[in-house]
Amino acid sequence: MKTYSFKNDYSEGCHPYILEALIKTNLDQQNGYAYDEYSDEAKELIKNKINDQTAEIYFVSGGTQANLLVISSILRPHESVVSAETGHIFTNETGAIEATGxxxxxxxxxxxxxxxxxxxxxxxxxxxKPHQLKQKLVYISNSTEIGTIYQKQELKQLYEFCQxxxxxxxxxxxxxxxxxxxEINDLTLEAIANFTDxxxxGGTKNGALLGEAIVITNDNLKEEFGxxxxxxxxxxxKGRLLGIQFLELMKNDLYFDLAKISNVQAMKIKSAFQDKGFQFLSETFTNQIFPILNNSQIEKLSENFDFYVWKKMDEDNSAIRIITSWATSDEVVEGFINEIKAL
Amino acid sequence: MKTYSFKNDYSEGCHPYILEALIKTNLDQQNGYAYDEYSDEAKELIKNKINDQTAEIYFVSGGTQANLLVISSILRPHESVVSAETGHIFTNETGAIEATGxxxxxxxxxxxxxxxxxxxxxxxxxxxKPHQLKQKLVYISNSTEIGTIYQKQELKQLYEFCQxxxxxxxxxxxxxxxxxxxEINDLTLEAIANFTDxxxxGGTKNGALLGEAIVITNDNLKEEFGxxxxxxxxxxxKGRLLGIQFLELMKNDLYFDLAKISNVQAMKIKSAFQDKGFQFLSETFTNQIFPILNNSQIEKLSENFDFYVWKKMDEDNSAIRIITSWATSDEVVEGFINEIKAL
Amino acid sequence: MKTYSFKNDYSEGCHPYILEALIKTNLDQQNGYAYDEYSDEAKELIKNKINDQTAEIYFVSGGTQANLLVISSILRPHESVVSAETGHIFTNETGAIEATGxxxxxxxxxxxxxxxxxxxxxxxxxxxKPHQLKQKLVYISNSTEIGTIYQKQELKQLYEFCQxxxxxxxxxxxxxxxxxxxEINDLTLEAIANFTDxxxxGGTKNGALLGEAIVITNDNLKEEFGxxxxxxxxxxxKGRLLGIQFLELMKNDLYFDLAKISNVQAMKIKSAFQDKGFQFLSETFTNQIFPILNNSQIEKLSENFDFYVWKKMDEDNSAIRIITSWATSDEVVEGFINEIKAL
Amino acid sequence: MKTYSFKNDYSEGCHPYILEALIKTNLDQQNGYAYDEYSDEAKELIKNKINDQTAEIYFVSGGTQANLLVISSILRPHESVVSAETGHIFTNETGAIEATGxxxxxxxxxxxxxxxxxxxxxxxxxxxKPHQLKQKLVYISNSTEIGTIYQKQELKQLYEFCQxxxxxxxxxxxxxxxxxxxEINDLTLEAIANFTDxxxxGGTKNGALLGEAIVITNDNLKEEFGxxxxxxxxxxxKGRLLGIQFLELMKNDLYFDLAKISNVQAMKIKSAFQDKGFQFLSETFTNQIFPILNNSQIEKLSENFDFYVWKKMDEDNSAIRIITSWATSDEVVEGFINEIKAL
Known part of the structure; x- marks a missing residue:
């Protein structure tokens, strides 16, 4: 038996619906550079979902790209951005933001x-001033890089503070x-749009081959983003590649269905660890969990499953990171849980 | 009848073999960030074709991205690049190179x-010096942005001059x-590798959904490109998306077969224009042709076909640009030729 | 006799009044970073001279610095600047503007x-758009790098076109x-302020040790320049160093008196060349002249005087560049003219 | 009586020897752009003092400028620099380093x-790697921004670690x-050169009008710095302005004499505070001291002296910063000490 990887949520290709759509549309001629019909339709679906027909929406390939595009387009040379040190831009994007100045x-x-x-x-x-920078932008992630999420009240307060x-x-x-x-979320996509600029x-970590949909709701930031x-x-x-995928993901809420699957699978595994009395590095309710195991337990689980040893707690124990995705099957989860039970 | 577009060579999706490979590999778990097996295999095929096992190969999404990556990774702050004014980097990439300094x-x-x-x-x-920049890099395109190509002797001389x-x-x-x-080419992929650094x-304009394969042969430029x-x-x-595509394109020389189709279709159309006595803006032997037509002829052809009016020659005449691709069918070409004959 | 240099207008130190002011103020304690009293006074004098109390004025060290500061502070990443190819920023500042993106x-x-x-x-x-840059700024020099100047009507038309x-x-x-x-100028400093943003x-080339006074009159460009x-x-x-110098230069119009001396000395030399029937590369009325001499004449003049051979006209003749300054004495000019007469 | 400022060490002009040299050399014609004779002589003196004839030396206007020049010239785009959070580059230079990428x-x-x-x-x-930056440079200050200094053994260990x-x-x-x-230093200028790259x-904070002398001793870093x-x-x-100043400062060790005066004056004031039993924010032996006073004592001293209230310790007490310079006279110090005694 080959090992199964819980290392990340981008180990597989994409949801089958997307492949089907690619096949079906393949020989339709479309305008290049995001002027295709599929991108237009996908944008409409997102606008409807956030209830804002004036939003500007752009599809790009990945998260680091989205981050550097948004941040560098907003800031003037003397302006800076604030982030948690766990924020993806701070240490995991090879200085992409600083590289834009x-x-x-x-x-x-x-x-x-x-x-x-x-x-x-x-x-x-x-x-x-002017010896110190002017802060102009606050960067947050939801869910965060360590699996936690913002509650509506938290996001609202942060947004009001920013304003x-x-x-x-x-x-x-x-x-x-x-x-x-x-399961603990009280935000909607519309609320996200209302309480951010x-x-x-993200599509890449939720069923797409690649693609993130940038949504700009603040009029000041819309100008000339292209x-x-x-x-x-x-x-x-071939911007159609991104348009087709978001069209599939947004149609019939596939996007949310896939995300929910990844959460549910993680929560099942979390319960299994909890039932055995394991502690966690942080309490999470999304598709990332960080149980703390001893070295021999880690070794045992590693026989059939791949995952990152995330943080050494002491000589004998470490937190591991388990990530599930839309493609994590019930069968795999059950197999893993059985091994947890046997620890 | 819907109009057929000769506006560019990226109006369709991708070659069917690529879709088939995406389907076949879809649920195989692979490492992220270009460490997948398909990328490795595709790189091997390219190395074999250029007969250089030490080359470093990286797959990226598009041409502007490839250009800015290569150029900004090579140059120190006080170094500059030389390009033809028709070069894609000079006026068609929104200052991407200057944006890197x-x-x-x-x-x-x-x-x-x-x-x-x-x-x-x-x-x-x-x-x-030091009031003026130090030139360090020469940028060329083959085929060029206006459809011309380098002969072996031309490329060799340029390379030797650079050295x-x-x-x-x-x-x-x-x-x-x-x-x-x-049909007039005397270069091979191996010669290209030998006479450049x-x-x-390009994959995007030759049958892929997206993707360009950067090949670094000069040891000085390999360090830390990642x-x-x-x-x-x-x-x-999901670097696999690029790896799978180049694997398909390189296997059995599909890449060259597709390119040849695009050239052949263009040459058929070129002959049709020539037979009717039309002049051309420049003489090309690749998949771009620039016949000069009068306004009523342009209007007539536009009824069933889309193309760019490229350059106004005088009040009555303009050069148009016709681009064909791997997906341009014989049927479409014949239909177009019939309309040319009827002009 | 040591050779005298006509190579540029920054070969000497500064006007004696500036040295006197430095001595006189030397031990007065002043706030740093341009918050000193001398800078304030100098700014007042300039504001009065352009009849605009709302202008923002900043003193910096040199021309390249002023150029890169102004241009990089104004442009967003996707915006570009237009310049004559003779413009100092285009080839004589080591890519300073491109280095800011x-x-x-x-x-x-x-x-x-x-x-x-x-x-x-x-x-x-x-x-x-968006494949090509958005032009947002026009850069001109007065006097230009080749000694010519703008007439009022020319500047006004250019400004209105820009608006x-x-x-x-x-x-x-x-x-x-x-x-x-x-002698052919019809602009005033106030007109310069009115017809630019x-x-x-410049102080460095007109009697100061160093220093340029940036004057921002368009409200849009004032924000946060510091x-x-x-x-x-x-x-x-020690911003006082710049403030003290511009205070001396602006008081009693020393700035214009010094500039006039440099022009007058150049015009005397120009007349001497004209009287001998020499041609010029371009007709100038400021402190730079470009007479065309044959090789033996250049050799002869080089015995006692330094200057740049500016442009080779043919095998036997070249244009030379003669630059005078506020420090070019009548005695030197007469000596040079005598040598011209003797050619 | 006007208040006397202990706010910084750049409140006055420059040492009188420098003014004398400026006067004496004023009308000598010199080559521009650092090719003057004074710069050459000053560089010789520094090379002799560090006992390294191969060092490359460049004079620039200020510290932020020196920092951004050195750092941006060394680092490739994916490389980063390490600094103490108190380091001047980290929060007091308006993001100058990040602005270079x-x-x-x-x-x-x-x-x-x-x-x-x-x-x-x-x-x-x-x-x-490559998701995280490659560290390539370590930035330190001596004396530090809070007045402390490196001992020889500390610098040597750090340098060996870097190597x-x-x-x-x-x-x-x-x-x-x-x-x-x-008084506690055991390093020489030669040792500084030996244990750094x-x-x-600094000249600006030690008797010059402006100017810092960058000394490059590592061959790898010398290339094309200009x-x-x-x-x-x-x-x-007019690079002569910097050359003349460093020539004066280096001749007869004026540079060190002036620095010593600033230290001695600070140490006298430190003793006075110590004698009265005051505590300090940090123990320093250079020209910056940080005594902790209560609010009424601060108010009392502020009547005749200016200084920064540096850090609030609690509701009633704050550390103040006193900086002395080569221009701080014995009379001023005595007057200040008398007020300290009277607290």
């Missing part, structure tokens, strides 16, 4: 989530589907 | 091709397949 | 001056004093 | 000084004179 102020958090007081502390320590302080709020939604279908819906996409090498000649 | 010296050419004397003239007018002047030579091969299968094989791909947002989580 | 569209001109039709041609060839086309107009005044005191008054000065390393801790 | 990894330290283990911790948390880990070591010497003349000698100076707008047309 902008500093990221990193904040140590407990749970990967930013609060108004975090931002305030950065503002307070940067009052010596009061002349800051834009940008939400990285590489795993937004998982956040919005978490710009965000994106130029940046081309300049940064992010404009696909 | 580097000037492009534009050269007016007759046929879109650079010659040693062109480069020499730039070197001669930039001798006042003698401490310059790197970079070849944009967005339409390299078309160049190498042109870095080049890429960092740049991630930093510029060009590293796909 | 922006393309310069170079225009071939007859006399170093831009006209509306030049700009229009760039706009006309960049209509394929009609949503472009900013930036005037590099490294030798603005020489332009405004030329931002410009600077941040850019600090970020680009252009903010002097 | 590079991330600064900030480290919390006790005393403003970096140790090998600090750097190791950054290396250890950035092993996921062992393929990192360059860059020392910001804006206040290097003060460090090397501190590049450093600079281009960067021009490109970043840091090349003065």
């Amino acid at each position: 902008h500093k990221i102020h990193g904040i140590v958090t407990e749970d990967g989530k930013l609060k108004p007081e975090h931002i305030q502390s950065v503002l307070d320590s940067h009052t010596n 009061a302080n002349n800051l834009y709020l940008f939400l990285d939604g590489a795993r937004l589907g998982q956040a919005l279908t978490s 710009v965000f994106y819906l 130029f940046h996409i081309k300049q940064k090498g992010a404009l696909l000649a | 580097h000037k492009i010296h534009g050269i007016v050419t007759e046929d879109g091709k650079l010659k040693p004397e062109h480069i020499q003239s730039v070197l001669d007018s930039h001798t006042n 003698a002047n401490n310059l790197y030579l970079f070849l944009d091969g967005a339409r390299l397949g078309q160049a190498l299968t042109s 870095v080049f890429y094989l 960092f740049h791909i991630k930093q510029k947002g060009a590293l796909l989580a | 922006h393309k310069i569209h170079g225009i071939v001109t007859e006399d170093g001056k831009l006209k509306p039709e030049h700009i229009q041609s760039v706009l006309d060839s960049h209509t394929n 009609a086309n949503n472009l900013y107009l930036f005037l590099d005044g490294a030798r603005l004093g020489q332009a405004l005191t030329s 931002v410009f600077y008054l 941040f850019h000065i600090k970020q680009k390393g252009a903010l002097l801790a | 590079h991330k600064i990894h900030g480290i919390v330290t006790e005393d403003g000084k970096l140790k090998p283990e600090h750097i190791q911790s950054v290396l250890d948390s950035h092993t996921n 062992a880990n393929n990192l360059y070591l860059f020392l910001d010497g804006a206040r290097l004179g003060q460090a090397l003349t501190s 590049v450093f600079y000698l 281009f960067h100076i021009k490109q970043k707008g840091a090349l003065l047309a």
Whole structure:
């Protein structure tokens, strides 16, 4: 038996519906560079879902690309962005943001989530103008890089704080589907649109071959965004590839169905660990879980399953990371749970 | 009857073999970020074809992305690149190269091709160091943006000039397949590798959904290229998507077969125009042709076919651009030729 | 006898009044970073002279610095600047503008001056948005790099064209004093302020040790300019050094008196060449002249005087460049004229 | 009586010897752009003092400029720099380093000084290549921004660690004179040169009108540095202004004499505070001291003296910052000490 990988949520190709759509549309001639009919239709579906016909929507290939495009298009040279130190842009994108000329102020958090007081502390320590940077943007992720999610009240407070302080709020939604279908979630896609200035819906980690949908709701940020996409090498000649995928994902809420599957599978595994009395590095309700095991248990589970050893707790114990996806089958989950039970 | 578009070579999806491979491999779990098995296999095929097992190969999404990655990874801040003014990087990529900090010296050419004397003239007018930039890189395209191609002797001379002047030579091969299968071509893929320091094989305009294969043969340029791909947002989580496509294209020389089809279809149409006595803006032997028609002829052809009116020659006449692709069927070509005959 | 240099207008230190002011103020304690009293006073004098109390004025060290600060502070990433190919930013500043991420569209001109039709041609060839850059700024110099100057009507037309086309107009005044005191000039400093959005008054080439005064008159460009000065390393801790110099230069119009001297000395030399029947590369009325001499005449003059051989006209003749300054004495000019007469 | 400012060490002009030299050399014609004789002589003196005739030396205007020039010239796009969070580049230069495209990894330290283990911790948390940046440079200051200095053994260990880990070591010497003349210092200028790859000698805060002398001792970093100076707008047309000043400062060790005066004056004031039993925020032996006073004491001292209230300790007490300079007279110090005694 070959090992099964729980290392990430992009180990497989894409949902079969997408392949079917690619086959069906393959020889239709379409305009290039995102002017195809499928992209138009997909945008309409997203606009309807957030109840904002004026939103501007752009499809790009990946999360790092979306992050650098949004941030570099917004900031003037002397402006900076605030992020949690766990934020993907801070240490996991090879300095992509700094490469566009902008500093990221990193904040140590407990749970990967930013609060108004975090931002305030950065503002307070940067009052010596013009020797210090002007903060202009706040970057958050939902779900976060460590699997936690924002509650509606938290997001609302953060957004209101940003508005009061002349800051834009940008939400990285590489795993937004998982956040919005978490059992403890109280946000909707429309609320996400209402309480941010710009965000994106991740496709790559939720059933697409590639693709993130950037949604700009603040009028100030809409102007001429298309130029940046081309300049940064992010404009696909065959934009149809992204349009077709988001059209499939948005139709009949496939996007949310897939995200929910990934969450449910993770929660089953979480329960199995809990039932055996295992502790967790952090409490999560999305498709990432971080149980703490001892070395021999890790070794045992590694025989048939791949996963990352995430953080060494002491000489004998480490937290591991288990990620599930839309493609994680019941059979695999059951097999894994059986092994957990046997630990 | 719906109009048929000759506007570009990326109006359709991809060759059916690619779709078949995507379906077949869809649920195989693979490592992310270009560490998948398909990418490895595709790289092997390319290395074999250029007869260089030490080459480093990277798959990225598009041409502008490939151009900015290669150029910005090579140049230090005070170094610049030389290009024909028709070169894609000069006016058609929204300043992507300058956005990474580097000037492009534009050269007016007759046929879109650079010659040693062109480069020499730039070197001669930039001798006042350090007030003037240091030229370090030469950028060419094959086939060029206006459909012409380099002969072996031309490329060899240019490469030797670059070597003698401490310059790197970079070849944009967005339409390299078309160049190498042109009826007047005398270059091979191996020769391309031998007479450049870095080049890429375009997939997007030759049967892939997306993808260009960057091939680095000069050891000086290999170091740490992967960092740049991630930093510029060009590293796909599901790198398999690119690997699978180049694997299909390289297997059994599908890549060259498809390019040849696009050339042959264009040459048929070219003959039809020639037979009717039409002139051309430039003489081309690849999949782009630029016949000169009068306004009523253009209007007539536009009824059933889409194409760009490329350049106004005088009040009554303009050159149009006709581009064919691997997906241009004999039936369409025949229909178009019939309309040409009827002009 | 040591040779005398006509190579440039920055071979000496500074006007003696400046040294006297430095001595006199030396031990007065002042706030750093341009918040000193001398800078304030100097700014007041300039505001009065342009009759605009709302202008924002900043003193920086040199011309390249002023150019990159102004241009990079104005442009968003996808915006570009238009310049004559003789413009200092185009080939003589080591790619300083491109290093901040922006393309310069170079225009071939007859006399170093831009006209509306030049700009229009760039706009006309960049209509394929977003694949082509958005032009947002026009850069001109007065006097130009080849000694010519703008007439009032020319500047006014250019400014009105810019306004009609949503472009900013930036005037590099490294030798603005020489332009405004030329015998054929019909512009005033106030007119310069009225017909540009931002410009600077050069000190380095007109009697100061170093220093250019950037004057921003368009409200859109005033916001937060100080941040850019600090970020680009252009903010002097002892800003007093720049303030004191511009205070001396602006008091009693010393600035214009010095510029006039440099022009008058050049015109005397020009007359001497004309009287002997020499031709010129271009007709200039400022402190740069470009007479065409044969090789033996150049050799003869080189015995006692240094100057640049500017442009080879044919095997036997070249244009040389003679630059005078506020420090060029009557005695030196007479000695040179005697040698010209003896040719 | 007007208040006397202890706010910084750049409140006055320059040492009188410099003014005398400016007067004496004023009308000598010199080549521009750092090719003057004074710069050559000053460089010779520095080379002799560090006992390295192969060092490359460049004079620039200020510290932020020196920092961004050195760092951006060394790093490739995917490389980063490590600094203490108190390091001047981290929060006090308006993101100047990030504006050139590079991330600064900030480290919390006790005393403003970096140790090998600090750097190791950054290396250890950035092993996921190419998703994380490659650290290539370590930035330190001596004296530090909070007045502390490196001992020889500390610097040597740090340098050896850097060498062992393929990192360059860059020392910001804006206040290097003060460090090397501190009563507890055991380093020489030669040792500084030996245990770093590049450093600079600050003039602005030690008697010059402006100017820092960048000294490059590692051969790898010497290549083509001059281009960067021009490109970043840091090349003065009248480079003589910097050459003359460093010639005066280096002749007869004026540089060290002035630094020593600033230290001695600070130590006298420190003693006075100590004698009265005051505590300090940190123990310093250079020209910056940070005594902790209660609010009424601060108010009392503020009547005749200006200084920054540096850090609030609690409701009733704050640390203030007192900076002395070469221009701080014995009379002023005595007057201040008398007021301290009277507290």
